Structure formats: structure tokens, C-alpha cells
Amino acid sequence: xxxxxxxxxxxxxxxxxxxxxxxxxxxxxxxxxxxxxxxxxxxxxxxxxxxxxxxxxxxxxxxxxxxxxxxxxxxxxxxxxxxxxxxxxxxxxxxxxxxxxxxxxxxxxxxxxxxxxxxxxxxxxxxxxxxxxxxxxxxxxxxxxxxxxxxxxxxxxxxxxxxxxxxxxxxxxxxxxxxxxxxxxxxxxxxxxxxxxxxxxxxxxxxxxxxxxxxxxxxxxxxxxxxxxxxxxxxxxxxxxxxxxxxxxxxxxxxxxxxxxxxxxxxxxxxxxxxxxxxxxxxxxxxxxxxxxxxxxxxxxxxxxxxxxxxxxxxxxxxxxxxxxxxxxxxxxxxxxxxxxxxxxxxxxxxxxxxxxxxxxxxxxxxxxxxxxxxxxxxxxxxxxxxxxxxxxxxxxx
Amino acid sequence: xxxxxxxxxxxxxxxxxxxxxxxxxxxxxxxxxxxxxxxxxxxxxxxxxxxxxxxxxxxxxxxxxxxxxxxxxxxxxxxxxxxxxxxxxxxxxxxxxxxxxxxxxxxxxxxxxxxxxxxxxxxxxxxxxxxxxxxxxxxxxxxxxxxxxxxxxxxxxxxxxxxxxxxxxxxxxxxxxxxxxxxxxxxxxxxxxxxxxxxxxxxxxxxxxxxxxxxxxxxxxxxxxxxxxxxxxxxxxxxxxxxxxxxxxxxxxxxxxxxxxxxxxxxxxxxxxxxxxxxxxxxxxxxxxxxxxxxxxxxxxxxxxxxxxxxxxxxxxxxxxxxxxxxxxxxxxxxxxxxxxxxxxxxxxxxxxxxxxxxxxxxxxxxxxxxxxxxxxxxxxxxxxxxxxxxxxxxxxxxxxxxxxxxxxxxxxxxxxxxxxxxxxxxxxxxxxxxxxxxxxxxxxxxxxxxxxxxxxxxxxxxxxxxxxx
Numbered sequence: 070x071x072x073x074x075x076x077x078x079x080x081x082x083x084x085x086x087x088x089x090x091x092x093x094x095x096x097x098x099x100x101x102x103x104x105x106x107x108x109x110x111x112x113x114x115x116x117x118x119x120x121x122x123x124x125x126x127x128x129x130x131x132x133x134x135x136x137x138x139x140x141x142x143x144x145x146x147x148x149x150x151x152x153x154x155x156x157x158x159x160x161x162x163x164x165x166x167x168x169x170x171x172x173x174x175x176x177x178x179x180x181x182x183x184x185x186x187x188x189x190x191x192x193x194x195x196x197x198x199x200x201x202x203x204x205x206x207x208x209x210x211x212x213x214x215x216x217x218x219x220x221x222x223x224x225x226x227x228x229x230x231x232x233x234x235x236x237x238x239x240x241x242x243x244x245x246x247x248x249x250x251x252x253x254x255x256x257x258x259x260x261x262x263x264x265x266x267x268x269x270x271x272x273x274x275x276x277x278x279x280x281x282x283x284x285x286x287x288x289x290x291x292x293x294x295x296x297x298x299x300x301x302x303x304x305x306x307x308x309x310x311x312x313x314x315x316x317x318x319x320x321x322x323x324x325x326x327x328x329x330x331x332x333x334x335x336x337x338x339x340x341x342x343x344x345x346x347x348x349x350x351x352x353x354x355x356x357x358x359x360x361x362x363x364x365x366x367x368x369x370x371x372x373x374x375x376x377x378x379x380x381x382x383x384x385x386x387x388x389x390x391x392x393x394x395x396x397x398x399x400x401x402x403x404x405x406x407x408x409x410x411x412x413x414x415x416x417x418x419x420x421x422x423x424x425x426x427x428x429x430x431x432x433x434x435x436x437x438x439x440x441x442x443x444x445x446x447x448x449x450x451x452x453x454x455x456x457x458x459x460x461x462x463x464x465x466x467x
Numbered sequence: 468x469x470x471x472x473x474x475x476x477x478x479x480x481x482x483x484x485x486x487x488x489x490x491x492x493x494x495x496x497x498x499x500x501x502x503x504x505x506x507x508x509x510x511x512x513x514x515x516x517x518x519x520x521x522x523x524x525x526x527x528x529x530x531x532x533x534x535x536x537x538x539x540x541x542x543x544x545x546x547x548x549x550x551x552x553x554x555x556x557x558x559x560x561x562x563x564x565x566x567x568x569x570x571x572x573x574x575x576x577x578x579x580x581x582x583x584x585x586x587x588x589x590x591x592x593x594x595x596x597x598x599x600x601x602x603x604x605x606x607x608x609x610x611x612x613x614x615x616x617x618x619x620x621x622x623x624x625x626x627x628x629x630x631x632x633x634x635x636x637x638x639x640x641x642x643x644x645x646x647x648x649x650x651x652x653x654x655x656x657x658x659x660x661x662x663x664x665x666x667x668x669x670x671x672x673x674x675x676x677x678x679x680x681x682x683x684x685x686x687x688x689x690x691x692x693x694x695x696x697x698x699x700x701x702x703x704x705x706x707x708x709x710x711x712x713x714x715x716x717x718x719x720x721x722x723x724x725x726x727x728x729x730x731x732x733x734x735x736x737x738x739x740x741x742x743x744x745x746x747x748x749x750x751x752x753x754x755x756x757x758x759x760x761x762x763x764x765x766x767x768x769x770x771x772x773x774x775x776x777x778x779x780x781x782x783x784x785x786x787x788x789x790x791x792x793x794x795x796x797x798x799x800x801x802x803x804x805x806x807x808x809x810x811x812x813x814x815x816x817x818x819x820x821x822x823x824x825x826x827x828x829x830x831x832x833x834x835x836x837x838x839x840x841x842x843x844x845x846x847x848x849x850x851x852x853x854x855x856x857x858x859x860x861x862x863x864x865x866x867x868x869x870x871x872x873x874x875x876x877x878x879x880x881x882x883x884x885x886x887x888x889x890x891x892x893x894x895x896x897x898x899x900x901x902x903x904x905x906x907x908x909x910x911x912x913x914x915x916x917x918x919x920x921x922x923x924x925x926x927x928x929x930x931x932x933x934x935x936x937x
Contacts, residue, residue, distance in 0.1 A: 199810065206874050
């Protein structure tokens, strides 16, 4: 298998992101128009400058027409992209490859989701006809399977582990409180979260991503022309995607303490980017904290912590805003909210702000003096069967 | 002379849940007697309970025994009309397509009639009876009814060792309306008690006399009589007139399980009978059926793993309101999530071995068992090189678990575990008959056939795990 990557061949030169909210008064079209407009303004371009679009939405609409119509695009190619909760990153990945191939000069990746028009709380999968033997479990419950498994595997007391993951929510709420676009802007404490009623395994509602509507977009151009648009482009260092084969749900060897697809995508991405020690080389990371145990396990799968010691690093504050490696500085899915098709692009939006020194002062990372790269991790699916995206971006062209 | 016929094996199913009748009195303020009734779980019905009883009976014949030539299901609580219910049993038991599966529906009498018909016919037949007895809150069947199933494998001595030889029997038939239910009604209605008692008494007397005459026995030759029917006073009156010891009717700890009750009580007696015991089965249902059996030496080696008494002892009480909600009498608020869509009939047919039989596949090269069955192995790269892996009888261990209080369920919460089976194979699967607070990594799990949910009137059957009670 070869994975050459397109390191330094394309760059993001503009981004936009709407607030993530329960947007009762705004349609999906409204959100797409706003994110698109903000991204183009950020790059200093007009609609006619864009050659092609990749439009990510999980279940809010079906085809490229759903973007071309509200934006009134003039005979442009629009590809609709779907890859579960990694949809937004996947749209960006496709746009990057299209530009790297030379097929287009300017591409836009845009993701959006309208989840609050369904009438039910939480995210609900589109019903596909089946033989009736498939699970009907919620995503929260699927990810909660990792807690007892992790406690058992590493001999961590279950109550302590429950507190550890609540600390992750506490951190992400702290960060989200400093983010005007975030859905939840109130700090909370791990102690308060531990007091809440369990809804899935040991997890409470506050261990789950916020459910919000929103959209985000990025403008991608060839790297050699990036500075035509901005003084501070983000150059692609790595783009990796792994679609798991589902063997974790078949093979008793899989122990639910790891997300192997994420570890594999990270290994591939580090190789593409030439990163050997992510802990000291990355300025920050945005990771897919759909549920608090996910972020715990990801710290190990992405190589930020040794196996079995991620929980200690969480307690030590290593991933806090002022920690050695800040993670989810914008509040993450937990606090920013999770409009499925937009989330991957929202993660990139935070990397865009932080690496360019544009994040609001009260959540700006102080790792930039010696580091210039950020990691974005975005997954879709469940422990045992998921897709995982890892992207690495930097302000320097090597 | 043809080989003697009788019972080759038998099995019973008593649900894990019980209702303490004192709960009815506490809830409604009206007395409902003492003791318990058996309660089918929210995911059980006549078909799933029938499968449990049938699996128990067939397991007692040993792994090398030939399957039955036919399977018949009798129930007053059929999950389907128009569509045959016994075909679901047939699929769950993985019987050959050449084996007919038929429903005997509509009345308690059908169940004992099916048993008698099988005994007096020429093939081996798995006679299954099951019932879910629903009464109006506070009514006699609400507390006095019971949910259960029984299975009797009938055949000749040529089919295998008989555990009880059929000696003969007799019938009395009469048309009178003591108990009735109109299609669509959830419960039955009855005439005044005294009428049925006097109507049944002479029918019992006549059938008993005819059965003794037909078999050349006297009452003194009969060691024990199982006497049952839905008219309690008539059952007591006829029972006391036989001149034979009458078996416990399990009214105190199961309740009267209607169509299933003759088979259940017969199983209960056979569980404890010595060889050479003459057993009478007397059933009052729109007349009277009497069947006489004599147990054999083979009985000791061919009893089901779980006796009726053991199942009765293995119980957890269910609150009265939950009992009512399980039967649809009390509509409770479901989680605010979309209810599942109906299962696809075409997809279900393509995978009936998996869905109904819990048959996975094992890679011939790597030996890895795949649940559900897979054309391509997770290791080794072979394509279409797998053997069927029947897993319904496998026992496994919980690798991890959760309790989902958000997911849609007919009876939340959903308890769910990743189960690793002895000898290979993993399945993340819903658990049932389990206390959510007591699930732990390492717990042992066995499989049970259940109704997952109903959508668009279509019952979705599949397998769940439950704590192994072997």
C-alpha cells in the first residue's frame, strides 16, 4: 500500500464558520450561504472565482443540487460527500486532491447540517431497510462500551475513570466558554458532571457532543499561489483516511480500549508529514470528542499519551489550554456542538485561527513560538467499525 | 403390529418474570389472591416461548437424533393471523424445508387436540403449545392467568426411545358457551361460574370412563392425573371425582397458562415421575380430552436440562405497572427517539439462517467465526470459503457492556453487551431477562430467541443474550 500524501502542494487560504446553535430561525440554506460567504470573504475572492465544490452533509440533503441551488452557482461541479461524522473533513480532503491534481485552481469544501428540524433529541441515523438484526443502540451507548473495558484492561477504578472523562468535558466547556461561536458557553465542573444521571453506561448528557445546526467552509488553492490570497496560508502536511473493516465487532481480540482506525490514520499522517514526536511537534490538536471516552482513548491512539496512561495525562492537565499539547481549544464537539457535515471543517477552522494567531486572546495557545503545525482528527462510526480522518496543517512550507 | 407411540421428549418454558399478586391488591385496592403468576417479558410472545420450549425438548433427544417430521403450534395468542406462526418456530429450530409447520389456533382445546392427533398419527411431530393470558386489570385472568409454553415430541419407538408410552384416551365434545373471545379482543369473557361447573362435570365423567375402558385400565392403575382447564371450579370438581391423586396445577406460582397448561403440567409430572408411572392428562375445554401415558426407563436419561420446577424457582418479580405495560394495557411514554422501521421481508428471507437460526460462518482457512455470516473473512483474504456456524446453543462471556437509557425500546433501558463465545465468535448483542445493575465483565451469556419490536404490525424476531442459567 502506498500513501504518498500531497504535503505542501495545496493550501487553505480562507475559512468561514457559522455559530453552531439550535438555529430554529435559520434553514440549512441560510447556514450554507453564510459559511460560504465568510470563507470567500476571508480569501478575498468572489463566487465566480471558485471552480469546483465539495459539499459535505450527512443527512440534511442529498446531492450537489442542494448546494448549487441556494448559492445559485453558475454551471459549477458540486460533489456531495458523505462519510458519517467525518463528512466535513472528507469534503476538504476531496477538494485538496482536486486542486493538487491540477484539475482546478480554486476549490471550496463546505459542510453543513440541519439536525434540529427532526423533532427528536440527539442524532438519529437515516433508516436503511435491513433484516432487522442490526443494533438499535445509540452512539452514546456504543462509545460508553469503552469505559468498563478500559477500566478492566488498565486496572483503573471505574469511579475514578468516570471522573477522568468528566474532566475532559470540563476542559472542553472551559474552552467553549471562550468561543463566541460555540453552542455551550458555560463552564462546568467534573464533579457536577459526575453527579448527573447516567444515560448510556456511566455517561451523562454532559459527556455527549452538543447537537447543533451549523455550517463551515474552506477555500483551497495550489500552494504556490497561496500567498496571492493571504499572508498566512495553512499548507497541507498530511491527509489520511481509514475506513475500518468492522472486524472489531467480530474479532474477540479487539478489546474496546482503542480505536484502531484512528491509530492507523495517525501513523499514516505522521509519515506523510514527517512527524516523529507529535507531543512536541504539534502546536495543538482538534480531535473528535463525540463522547468523553472517545477523547481519552484518542490521546493514546494519536500518540499523545502512552497506552494505558492517557487517563493520568488528562488528570495532569496535559491537554488543557495551557497544557503541553492543547486539545480542542475551541470547545470541541462537546461544547462547540456537532452539526455532522460541518464538524470536520469546524475543526479546521480552529486550526486556521490558532496557527494564524487569530484565536481570541483568552483561548489562544502559547505553543506557537516553537511549533507551527496542528492536527485535526475527525471520525465517523462506532468503536469496532468506524472511518477516521487525520489531517496535519502548518504555516510553513517546508 | 406397529411400534408403540408416545412421547420421545418434552420441554417447557416458564418466563423469568413473575407478578406477585399482592402487587395487584396494592395497586388497585382489590384483593387478587396470593402467590405469583408467570409474566412473559416484553420481548416474548407465543412464538418465542414456543421456540424456548421446543429447543429444550429437542436438546433432550441428543445431538444425533433425527429432527421431527412436523412441527405444530397451538396458541390462543397468535402473533399473526393469515401468516403461519409455526414457520417462525420452524426457522428458529432450523428444520428442513420438507418438514411441515402448521398452526392450531383459536381455542385451548386445539392444544390438547393437536397432542392427541399427533399421538394417533403416523409421524414424529413436535407439538408446541404456548399462551399469553391477558385479563382486564383486577380480573381473574390478570392475576390467575400465566404465560408459558410447552413442547412434546411425539413419535413411535422406531423414532427413538419413548420416555412415556401413549396408552390411549377418549374425548367428549359439547357445544356450550362458558368462555369466549371475539377476534381483536385482548381478553376473554365468561358466563357465570356455576353454569360451566355443571356443564363440564358429566363430560369429564364420560371421557374418563371411556378412556379407562379404551385402555383396559382402572382408576387404581392410574398413579397421577393432570387435570386442567380454564374453568377452575369444573377442574376441581372433575379432579376430585376421578379417584386418582391429582398433580399440583401450578396455580400458585405460574398461574393458568391456557393452551400451554396441559403440556406444562404434563412436563412437570414427567420431571419427577418414576419409570412405570401411569399418568392421566385430563383437559376440560369445550368438552373433555383424556390421554393416558406410562413412563419408561428411558425417561431418566432424556429429561430436559431445566425442569419446570427449576424454572419456577428461577424468577424475578416485575412491578404490576410494568406487567400492564408489557401487555399493552398501560401505554407508557417511550424515549423521545424515532421508533425503528419495520424489518425488510426480502432482506430477512435472504438471511433467514442468521436472523432466525443464529447461524454465522466459519472461515475454513483461518477458523475464525463471523457473526453475522460473512462472504469475506476478516483475516486471510478467502472469499466464499466458509462453513455455516450454528451458534444458538453457544455460551459466551461478556467482554464489555452498557445500559442505553436513550435508545428506543418497547421496555427501556436497553442492556447491551459484547459477547465472546466459547470456541470462537463475537457478537455485540442486546441482553434480556437481566438486571441492568448486575451486569459485569466476565458474566456468562446464553442465547434466546426473542421479539425485538413490532413495526407496521410486523414482528421483528431475532436473538438476544441472557445470563446463562443452564
